[in-house]
Amino acid sequence: MKTMWRAEPNGLFAYLVQEGKRIFLGSSSLQELTAWLETSRPSPLIDKLYEDGFIQNPTSKLEISELKSILNEVNQVKSPLRSRTAPELINLELTTRCPLRCPQCYCDLYKGKDLNPDIAEKVIYEAARLKVPYLNLSGGETLVYPHLDRLLKLINELGLSSAIAISGWGFDEKRLKELKDAGVKEIYVSLNGSVEEVNSLSRDGYSQAIAALELLQKDGEIITFINWVARNDNIADFPNLVKLAKTFNVDGIAILESKPDANMQAQAPLNNNQLLDLAEHIKSHQRKEKSPLIIVESCFSPLRAILGKTFFMNKNIGISKGCAAGRAGVALDVDGNWIPCRHLLKPESYPSLHEYWWKSTVLNQLRQHEENKDSKCLTCQFEQNCLPCRVLGDNYSCAFNHNGDGSALIEQGDVN
Structure with a gap:
């Protein structure tokens, strides 16, 4: 998967490094992403992620599996005070x-x-x-x-x-x-x-x-x-x-x-x-x-x-x-x-x-x-x-x- 996903305590970063694109998904966006992974129901957020290339259309089973895994990390990762989990x-x-x-x-x-x-x-x-x-x-x-x-x-x-x-x-x-x-x-x-x-x-x-x-x-x-x-x-x-x-x-x-x-x-x-x-x-x-x-x-x-x-x-x-x-x-x-x-x-x-x-x-x-x-x-x-x-x-x-x-x-x- 060409997108680099990174879990933070309050959301997900997605980086398309080669294209110079970056997006942050907060709590409401994560709920929308989770619902899509479970039901395949489209939404404005998913359409945007498709359009910008952060997820592929059609989405492979491997990509869905990796997205589910990174979503689970959001509830587990920690970061120092007022900081990212690691530098950007x-x-x-x-x-x-x-x-x-x-x-x-x-x-x-x-x-x-x-x-x-x-x-x-x-x-x-x-x-x-x-x-x-x-x-x-x-x-x-x-x-x-x-x-x-x-x-x-x-x-x-x-x-x-x-x-x-x-x-x-x-x-x-x-x-x-x-x-x-x-x-x-x-x-x-x-x-x-x-x-x-x-x-x-x-x-x-x-x-x-x-x-x-x-x-x-x-x-x-x-x-x-x-x-x-x-x-x-x-x-x-x-x-x-x-x-x-x-x-x-x-x-x-x-x-x-x-x-x-x-x-x-x-x-x-x-x-x-x-x-x-x-x-x-x-x-x-x-x-x-x-x-x-x-x-x-x-x-x-x-x-x-x-x-x-x-x-x-x-x-x-x-x-x-x-x-x-x-x-x-x-x-x-x-x-x-x-x-x-x-x-x-x-x-x-x-x-x-x-x-x-x-x-x-x-x-x-x-x-x-x-x-x-x-x-x-x-x-x-x-x-x-x-x-x-x-x-x-x-x-x-x-x-x-x-x-x-x-x-x-x-x-x-x-x-x-």
């Missing part, structure tokens, strides 16, 4: 080497180190056993890692999805063919500005990134995203970046929150007005156009909280409402140690992902943030719908608190 995503830090010289970055082509490929393979095999569908491969510069194709092939053979982030350095037609042959599913090109003048404020390699987008557009087979870091020095350029993305027919733009530099100093954070402006640009784009898709990384929770707000409720809830470190994702650093995410550098050594997920002291502390919120979060109107980045802990500079609390958002009006 693992980030592998392949290398700390990079040929570019981005402002505030510590990477160096000649002084860095690479992840032991045997350790990486062990993690990938365990990810398959635990039904972790998504693996991100990053650096440094991902393309300088000598064992990249080897890992991509293994991920593909095990039926998982791979995504790599690149700057554009070392990327040409030959390298693209090698990556496609290895089974890469998605490529994210890092670009912080529509023109070199804006991009160079925070990133090197503008011409390489543009060349990479041109090549991916010409090829037309790989899912392509632009990784764009929202900063106070490029926020006004965002509409132009969307236009640029359209010219290259990219599938989407991934909006990332600006993370601390190597000295743990926050770099170019947005203020309240800039956050609201960005949210309005995204809302306006989503109302008018389907492409490119704009997604916001989970740790950029303040932005997700604004975008999730409707007249009756806020849809930014649950495990996915904010920082996913230790809740839906983890990372492996270049030394083979586990860390909550690639930016939260609190390494721990465990013999397996499973043990880390269940026994880590660091992850347990992160999962208890709701009981230990600071006063700024407790007085914010988005307190129930936001879980901000934990890299800086209580020193996190939140745009919601630009005026000391969340009131400025109300004064400037809601973004609907």
Whole structure:
């Protein structure tokens, strides 16, 4: 069965990894699925599962048997506090080497180190056993890692999805063919500005990134995203970046929150007005156009909280409402140690992902943030719908608190 089904205490996840599709079935949907398995009576849910390819039509006896078995697991599986039974995503830090010289970055082509490929393979095999569908491969510069194709092939053979982030350095037609042959599913090109003048404020390699987008557009087979870091020095350029993305027919733009530099100093954070402006640009784009898709990384929770707000409720809830470190994702650093995410550098050594997920002291502390919120979060109107980045802990500079609390958002009006 090509669908990866994964039981959680409150429902089922279904992943069509090759097609990039994902669905969650809660209690009412499970009842509908159970009724269909017992009676073969069609329903809107079953029709939808047929249509999207999560179940086959006609459904084989083997597929029905496997569905019944996975439904039984829902009543048996457990998960850590506020977490999935296992991560949905693992980030592998392949290398700390990079040929570019981005402002505030510590990477160096000649002084860095690479992840032991045997350790990486062990993690990938365990990810398959635990039904972790998504693996991100990053650096440094991902393309300088000598064992990249080897890992991509293994991920593909095990039926998982791979995504790599690149700057554009070392990327040409030959390298693209090698990556496609290895089974890469998605490529994210890092670009912080529509023109070199804006991009160079925070990133090197503008011409390489543009060349990479041109090549991916010409090829037309790989899912392509632009990784764009929202900063106070490029926020006004965002509409132009969307236009640029359209010219290259990219599938989407991934909006990332600006993370601390190597000295743990926050770099170019947005203020309240800039956050609201960005949210309005995204809302306006989503109302008018389907492409490119704009997604916001989970740790950029303040932005997700604004975008999730409707007249009756806020849809930014649950495990996915904010920082996913230790809740839906983890990372492996270049030394083979586990860390909550690639930016939260609190390494721990465990013999397996499973043990880390269940026994880590660091992850347990992160999962208890709701009981230990600071006063700024407790007085914010988005307190129930936001879980901000934990890299800086209580020193996190939140745009919601630009005026000391969340009131400025109300004064400037809601973004609907």
